[in-house]
Amino acid sequence: MKQFIHSYRELDQAVFENCAIADWPEAKLLLWNNKLAQEIDLPEALRQQPKLQCDLLSGQTSLANSSSYALVYAGHQFGQFAGRLGDGRAHMLGEWPTSTGSLVDLQLKGSGPTPFSRGGDGFCALGPALREYLMSEALHALGVPSARSLGVVSTGATVERDGPTGGAIVCRVAQSHLRVGTFQWFAATEQHPVLAKLTHYALKRHYPEQAAGVKQQAGNSDSAAALALLDAVIDKQIQLLCHWMRIGFIHGVMNTDNCSIAGETIDFGPCAMLGSFNPSAVYSSIDRQGRYAFAQQPAMMNWNMARLAESLLPLIDTNVEAALDLARPLIEGIPARFDSAYYTMLANKFGFSDISAGQQNNPAELRSLIDTMLAAMAKHELDYTLSFRQLTKLLAGELDPKAQDQLEHYFSDSLHDWLGLHGSNLQECGERQLARQQGSEPGKEEHKHDSAVALMRANNPELIPRNYFVEQAIEQTLNQTTKTQGLNLIQDYLSAWQRPYDKQADQCELLQSKADFDQHYRTFCGT
Structure with missing residues (x-):
């Protein structure tokens, strides 16, 4: 029978402190990542029974040979050495062997005080737990190396932060929790x-x-x-x-x-x-x-x-x-x-397989062009994700004339230079778009940018977890009257964010920038 191992804890007694997980009799399962559970080869019985999932995520029951201990570490915080820190509100369950032979840590965050709590309560508010679940899974889907989240439970406890709020535990899954x-x-x-x-x-x-x-x-x-x-x-x-x-x-x-x-x-x-x-x-x-x-x-x-x-x-x-x-x-x-x-x-984001952009071009010229186009994005406060999405559509001959004119206005000569490196120009892009609108079948000439367009689509997401929608899902879940709606919203958003590079319909709400929201947006540590 598969069970946890504790190779890190067995390394030396100085690297951890044994400590018990707090008792959470009112814990309720909010989110469970069955796909991740399957990927790391957790027992099938666990993957099918919400009660067992809740018990595991709250630390009230265990997989074979699990334990509970906190890791010791120090750290510089905003440039200042803070001395000994350690896991002040996290308990390691152990290292779980996956079907590929690798090990992953399972750690509970918000599961109660440890010897490293330094006067803190060791708890986690529900909002930060939901944020970690949303963001870690969205980043993973985007191809960014990231710790994952197995699930979230509410603890039934009240946590005091800026005011009283509900407590929660999130289960982290990582290659390890070793840090600088x-x-x-x-x-x-x-x-x-x-x-x-x-x-x-x-x-x-x-x-x-x-x-x-x-x-x-x-x-x-x-x-x-x-x-x-x-x-x-x-x-x-x-x-x-x-x-x-x-x-x-x-x-x-x-x-x-x-x-x-x-x-x-x-x-x-x-x-x-x-x-x-x-x-x-x-x-x-x-x-x-x-x-x-x-x-x-x-x-x-x-x-x-x-x-x-x-x-x-x-x-x-x-x-x-x-x-x-x-x-x-x-x-x-x-x-x-x-x-x-x-x-x-960046060259890949602009459709070039390497920084030389072809043997006939000077790498320094492409670097300069990239810098110029990024400077134009900053000057005009263009949406980072949507700008690359529009450039991709332009090269593919899929951008409407109005948007094409806007790009020409924002990027000026650099847009022509970029298209020139791809062996194209604005007129050709417009003609390809017109041909598609008229239902014409693309010929060989229309296929000459396929590899560059594919490279751009692989490196430029259509969807990202935009701040507005992350906060919307969290706030609705925190609101008792819309809690169920909030959890459904989280699942809906994550379902879309799991396919961030798929072509999305232009009217998809999640594509839209919320610039006014971002101007006043502030995030908090949650400790």
Whole structure:
């Protein structure tokens, strides 16, 4: 019979604290992710019985060999080292082996106080639990590496935040809950043997190929493992940030305790989505200085990776200067690595398979064109998602003349330059649209942009979890008189958001920008 394992807890007693989950006799099942339950191969009986699902999500019953413990870690919060943090309102149940042989953590958030609660109540309000469920599943569907949500239960308890509100528990599913702050704690407290165990463990669990390479090397295995882990995590973080920038996601609280070693999006408290393209966009109410603004996120990723490197220095070499000489090239190399990945991502959004845009073109010219078109989006406050959707339709010959004229007005000469790189022009796009309206069959000439259009559709979502609709679903669920409607709305929205790259009808409500709403929108951490 399949059961939880506890490889992380068995690593060392210093990495966790055993603690009991609070008793929740009035827990009620609100949301259950049966698709995810099937993907991670949870028992079929559990997938069919809501009572068992509710009991699992509230921690009142267990799968075989589950436990309850909180993880210890430190972290920088908005640039300031906060010392020991740890799971103040989360309990790990264990690592569940999937049918593919990989492990996923199952963790309950909002399940009660732990030794790390620091005076907090250990609870989670219903609103933040619903937000995490909505956003994590929407990001996963968008192709963004992300922790997932197995379900949400209401606890029946009243939680005091800005005022009284209902309590809830959300069950997180992640590759692991190791974070930069985990390594910071054991470095800061000079628990170097534990730091070494942690490094080898993380490398073996998340980067087995690199772990195998380290094993084959002669010399200091701790040093080799630390450098290999740092390099691998940097690569994953670069990939993650490119996905965030691709879809217009703003995390809102990129503290080192929220930076996953596995390269997944974790902690959805104050996150938001870009509507109008504004590189300086900040929605988090606690980010008063704009540290984690949309365009600042790559620099903050770099900063977080520097903190990881600092934590690993004791393993890299006992001589600090020698350790710095080995780690510095990896940190200093991040901007160039990110720049290459970032412009490749943007080239794909504009329909080019790589930044060279064809052998006959200068990569610098395409970069300049991309920058010019993004600057036009910012100047005219164009909707980020809809702008790329319209550009895709223009290249496909599917955009109506009025919208085509608007694009020409906003982008001016850069639109002609972009079409020119694709071997087309506005007149040809208009003629293809006219031919489609008249029911003409496209010929070979009309197929010449198919691969570019397909690339754009694969990288530019039609639907994103827009802030207005996320808040609408949450607010209706919090309102007792519309709670059932709110839960139905969540399911309806998620059903649409599970197909974010499918062509949608223009009149689909979820496509529409709510710019006026975003202008005054603020998100909150929820703690």
